[in-house]
Amino acid sequence: MNNLPVLDLAVIFIYLLAMVFVGVWFSRRNKSADQFTKASGMIPGWAVGISLYATFLSSNTFLGVPGKAFGSNWNSFVFSLSMPLAAWISVKYFVPFYRTFGGISAYSNLEERFGPWARTYSVFCFLLIQIARMGSIFFGIALSLQALTGYSMISIMLVMGICIVIYTVMGGMEAVIWTEVVQGVLKTFGGLLILYLVVQNIDGGIGKIADIAIRDDKFSLGSFDLNFTEPTFWVIFLYGLFMNLKAFGFDQNYVQRYHTASSLKEAGKSVWLCIKLYVPISLVFFIIGTALYAYYDQHPALAEAIKIQAAADRLPLGANTAEIEQLAKTLGPEDYGDKVMPHFMVQMIPAGLLGLIISAILAAAMSTISSSMNASATVFIEDIYKRYFSPGMDDKKKLRLLFIGTAFFGLLGMFAGVAMIGVKSILDTWWELSGIFAGGMFGLFLLSIISKKTGNNQALVAVIAGILVILWMTFSYLIPDQYAFLRNTLHANMVIVVGTLVIFLTGVLLTFLKRRIAG
Template sequence: MTSHFTALDWTVLLAYFAATLGVGLFLSRGSGSAEGFTAANRSLPGWVCGLSIFATFLSSISFLALPGKSFGSDWTPFAFSLSIPLATWIAARWFLPFYRASGEVSAYAHLEHRFGPWARVYASSFYLLTQVARIAMVMYLMALPLAVIMGVPIGSVLVITGMVVTLYSLVGGIVAVIWTDALQAFVLIGGALACLALMIFQLPGGLGELFRVAGEHQKFSMGSMALDDWSRQTFWVVLLNGLFVNLQNFGIDQSYVQRYIASSSEKEARKSVWLGGMLYLPVSAVFFLIGTALFAFYLSRPGDLAEVRDAVASQRLITDGFDPAAPGFASAVATKAATLPDADIGDGVFPHFIGKHLPSGVTGLLIAAVFAAGMSTISTSLNSAATVFHADFFLRFFRPDTGDRGSLRVLRWATLVFGVVGTSVSFLLLNIASALDAWWTLSSIFSGGILGLFLLGLVSRRASNPAAIAAVICGLGIITWITLSTAGLWPESMSATRAPFHAFLAIVLGTLVILFGGVAFSTLFHRKQIRS
């Protein structure tokens, strides 16, 4: 596969990098102040911010992990996408006007006004943890196709891509991030559609064969519809997880809130929400269809599928410390490859197809599309993480009187630090079986019930600071209980108390416990005050 990446592919890929960096540097002139770096001076059109939201949402997690998931199983994860319209409507109806009216650049300043400094620190801290996990996951999935196609160690690719994206984000600020996201959105959609068309064209029976094979193997199944099974990844478990995660994304995620604020008006901001959300729904379906097409394609090519297994097995053995030059390495690869189920090789199938079965030049375009997906998300996460650190920690607790030049310096240093940390954490993800499952689990855990605290503050005017603290403690307890139980870390001596829920429900139950627990505690504390 190394020789398949031709001079034309390199030309396409390097031209994409040059164009992206050129646009970013050109637009970075608008980021010479802290307001420009974090909020684009609140002057951008809604369609640009909407494309940026879409490109941020459609990270390399979607570009590689969604096809990998539908290849290894079925369309059950598509239930996540089906929750987006409702989450988008709620965000446009209530959250967006609130942020536009507040005038704050941080999404979490409101929590301090409502419950005190602890709430702002709590939400900001868990948000930063989420961004580090997101940066690491996306960087891993950016590096994966190059490692497979070029035959180089994935660790080397992680370091190089981490340096490139961090430098790009460091220079550009939010103006460059949003405009280049809009440009990359077209690359993402075009690359996905081109790949699907070429994949179907190479099937002996074309589109008819795809649907025949998918039907025979139930690849279009949306999973179990049982309402009494909450311990498995059923349709309803994924749908609920999607609703709460997307409410968090569109409602309280700093990355999205900055785009609402960067829009020139509330009307333009509302356009950005609907465009970003509604564009993701059909495009995610395209990626699931790519995974199903990959299954049909490789089913008729067992030799190619064996290559994928060998490549995945080899990469995991190298990560575990095996020396590729050792005499027994080839037999170790064969042994490990023979035990890998389809679900464990899903993330490696699409890169293999890109590297071996696409025409010269198109391979370069698809690798550029993967990088477009990753760079959009990572640059956004780096900018928003730096913004949260600057607004919620540095200015709030350390140097509130810092001038514009000092603030800009802090923002850029914070961008660099988060880039280094995210790249380092990406090395911990090298042996995961499914990037999509890993990301959904991490995002559910690190959300920390932030959505529940936001909803409590907005829904209940009576909710007091002590009630909110008590509710958050209970919510974090639920999240910890479910997480430890599903990760196999619950003590055997306490097996009877193990959570009967799937890990995806951690964010759902944690949010609901904080919301309704906060209301209940507020009523209880209020009655005690009346009696005393």
């Protein structure tokens, strides 16, 4: 970190040391698997709510959202606007279901409804989502810190990953939740501070930002046409609704937290607190992206420097200046949006404050990754290892395996982050991958709790149909041109919507036909 002043290095070092200390502190209380996975159900609802908020407010929001707003408009904010409806449905139906059912795994109920295959299938979908999620966050934080420190992205991922593994493995879910409470506050303060600094450096302030944004249509939420081939308002709203329902209703990261709350009422309050915090702060990050657009509109030479750097990153090592400049001419704001905020931080944020903001970005990454690590290890041990390999294992062995599993999934997340180096947009990449993996599992979940008459065979056929549709929607672009009419024309964010509906509606239809034939 030789590019950073000593004061900033000290702030970052103190933050990382504090996170490790939290893990050591709570390790003394991790004497059982129950304590490690759900803190014995003694966490207050407000803390669980801030923890949920911190999980949502990942580095994909902290870095990806400003980059998206810079490169396009506020279309992606529609995702946040769908959250209150998803929260209402979840608090009314999903949270009581899990608190009554009582299992720490979100997927054990599927085995009772449809058999072991349903449980195993959903667990693997969940694990793929978490690995993709951790990878996108590792990549996002490394992309930012590389610009700030000069270190390689792989080195940054390694150092950050070691710190996360230490405090998550040692501290368990209790450490995850309480560190997320601190990280949630730090991330919020960091975002507001960045917004203030950007506005302060724009000639004309807020009024000028609004003028430039209106001129270039940066406040648009997308077209309201019923067009599902483009990222219209309705495409993003449906995507957000289904993804947020999946998160609050069927994601181990959230379900596990419902069990940490002291009561059903407190668990429900935690979901609403998450919404009340996340929706307005996500708007702040869209405003940051728009403000950065105005700033670089006033400083075109700086924008050109970012384009040159983005072009250099896309070309092989050793590319000459002419090649880099030629590629840079073809790049638009959407092609280098993710690099804008790190560049601004390097150029304009004073010593001391920069270290604080870097700590906030680290917090945005670490809270989500630690949560994914703990949840991934929990479902793997509960739903795979315990179910198939060691049904009668004692609590001591289970706790030891939870330690190993947590570290293992953290390493997988780092490898995924390395594999993502070079992607165009962090937010787009994460949304696309999560939509592909989530469509099949969420449809099966809805079938299990809504269609009570659906049996194992109907559910299995429905899932196979859903998987085939998801595979077609994802890979049909590979179909040769002479068969272009067979390609999927819907927007990529519609994968989870269509996949979920195909599984649910196919299961319901088959159940109806079976009853008609039997009757």
